[in-house]
Amino acid sequence: MFRSEQLFERAVKVMPGGVNSPVRAYQSVGSTPRFIRRADGAYVYDVDQNRYIDYICSWGPMILGHNNMKIREAVIQASYEGLSFGAATEMEVNMAERICRLVPSMEMVRMVNSGTEAVMSAIRAARGYTGRNKIIKFEGCYHGHSDSLLVKAGSGVMTAGIPDSLGVPEGCARDTLTAVYNDCDSVARLLEENKGEVAALIVEPVAGNMGVVEPCPGFLQGLRDLCTEHGAVLIFDEVITGFRLSLQGAQGYYGITPDLTTFGKIIGGGMPVGCYGGRREIMQTIAPCGSVYQAGTLSGNPIAMAAGLAELTQLEENPDIYLRLEEMGNYFRDRLRDILKAAGKSYQVTGVGSLSCLFFAEQPVLNYQTAKTSDTAEFARYFNWMLDHHIHLAPSQFEAIFLSAAHTKKDVDETLDAAEEFFRA
Template sequence: MYRYESSKTLFERAQQSIPGGVNSPVRAFKSVGGTPVFMKSAKGAYLYDADDQQYIDYIASWGPMILGHAYEPVVKAIQEKAVHSTSFGTPTELEIEIAELIKSMVPNVDLIRMVNSGTEACMSALRLARGYTGRNKFIKFEGCYHGHADPFLVKAGSGVATLNIQTVPGVTAGIANDTLTAPYNDLAAVKELVATHKNEIAAIIIEPVAGNMGCILPQPGFLEGLRTLCNEEGIVFIFDEVMTGFRLSAGGAQQTLNIDADLVTYGKVIGAGMPVGAFGGKRAIMEHIAPLGNVYQAGTLSGNPIAMIAGYTLLQELKQKPAIYTELEEKTVYLKNGLDKVLAASGLPYVINQKGSMLSVHFSSKPVTDFASAAAEGTERFKQFFHNMLQNGIYLPPSPFESWFLNNALTKEDLDKTIEAAQKSLPQ
């Protein structure tokens, strides 16, 4: 039986100096209850907690650890780069190299700007879209999370949904009024918003495969319809690929789904898990960013050399070894099929959504295609399932509103252990 004495002690101590004892809300286990597990190391497909207990990891630091934790080439590259300084505040050749690498991998990225997080990337992309179009309003989708910048916290998924915070204090009415929301996969609702706010909408931003209300797939024709609508109305189409970028394929969701975005945003995947982000896209839009244009964005730590070398090393590996994506999808489908057999035999209502190496399990009797259906039922069962799996050495996202992320260090034995653990962990 797994025990959490050290984690409990650390959590009590943390609450004395850190709000809620955590530095990101989902880590507090509010959605599933119990004490958050404090980790002290990770290697490959495994996490090790403060009590030296091992877990098979299905969050992969929320996506970027595509090749597993402490991947040796990345660790070595960081160590070698760190001796030359951890920050310069000046341009470096490495920034050019990673920008060129990303351009060579991703469709529709003519220019790219490095930032420090996925939140900053999405915030900056929205500002750029507004500056480019001269419009203020934008459309996002209920349950999609684009970071914690004020405009994005209206009907957001992820931690906001986990904590059941529907109206976020500190977000002004003016900001909220410029944020228009529609249900995911509802093209008609988007068309109605665009018609109602004719020539007022700067951008539509979307997770092309949503990962912040579980793994939610775009229904056939949905993204294509949005692309057409943006073309017709002069709206900037932004793909938030903080989760899908370089995970679904070397070219991300644009390549996998064959949909062109005008701007695309990335998070820590381009730093192999380091705190970094980027936004990029079509030259005609990106040239409006300072110093070329008048849309201002800056950051002392943008292009940080440690993050850049980590990301460059990971992305080079992904580009040079495309079979990684085939292997990852095969592992994910194997896990999905195993879970499907277990849950089908249980008699419980369930839905398993999966795309590439993203997956989520919902204890729902109906298809899960948007935030409303993700939140409609099964959250109590997920709590039981999460803790039962944890006791069997499987670390899942501590929320029913988060995608699972597989990494390529997972072995068939790991997947079989996970399927066996699911058999022992079925909720009531």
């Protein structure tokens, strides 16, 4: 028996499903999870000494690759001073100033401990600022596991086939309205039907939790215009796209200015961290300036701040990273489309920049409903084939493929060669 299988047997006895996050259990692909021992560059290594080309990248933040030397050194140096103070530090001021300088819409920020916490807090701020209760989200978009946002969510919820979650009181979900991604008319109807009651609209500017679904031309601007018209706060959830599509995130990439933005672990070099921020008048409703309460002992943790600053510094000093990732992403998607065409398959390849997805779907994927037409059984077969060929993909049809600056053309070609062999078989 392999070491990973032995560990999984032990894990299921002491952790629900043997994991600490559902999709890691490999249930949707009918396999046993690989237990990772270490990672470096574009590769992860499991406890059985197998090396894989990794396209999970810790679900996005490892844009510079795993175990980046400068980030690692920053963490080591910061740890000499202590791991947590529960008090104000210079490091968190430096991080806040850096984010506000890089992302023009962010006039003030508040550090938190995860993307989930960032989203939860941003929605509370929007409700406090507007004095309204209702929010609009999109089917298939995942914004963390807080109660009101698990309605028709994506990511692991979608992978497990769970439309909503048990344990969420009906009252929590009552004020959550769901619209159709890439359909401004569905948003306009909800705003009209709930006139003067919608505090915020939250959206992944590029949907990254029902696979990767790009915004259609005019969609994001349409949301901006509707929120302005109806006095609702536009929240961009950039936990995936922030500092990955560009130094200004998706909002810079597409030229749209939200009212509030949430970022996740990419601002901590992959460590547990997040932040939310935006217009000054909204952020000044947050305690101690205002009456919207939010707090956290580990918020602005000095180790996470040191890691994040080391990552953002490298991205800012080397802006050509984004050009290279865009080129590599386009190459990956174009060649994969050619492979599918040669094999007589009409599956969908989507993506933008360093984010990609192969949908085992016959029709264009524009939203949650079309994403769900994917053949998940065929994806599972593909996933296990690729894993056997030492390609580490997310164990779900409804997740992204992440490229990093550490991936080489050789890595990508090796991956595509394995895919070509699968589709020829």
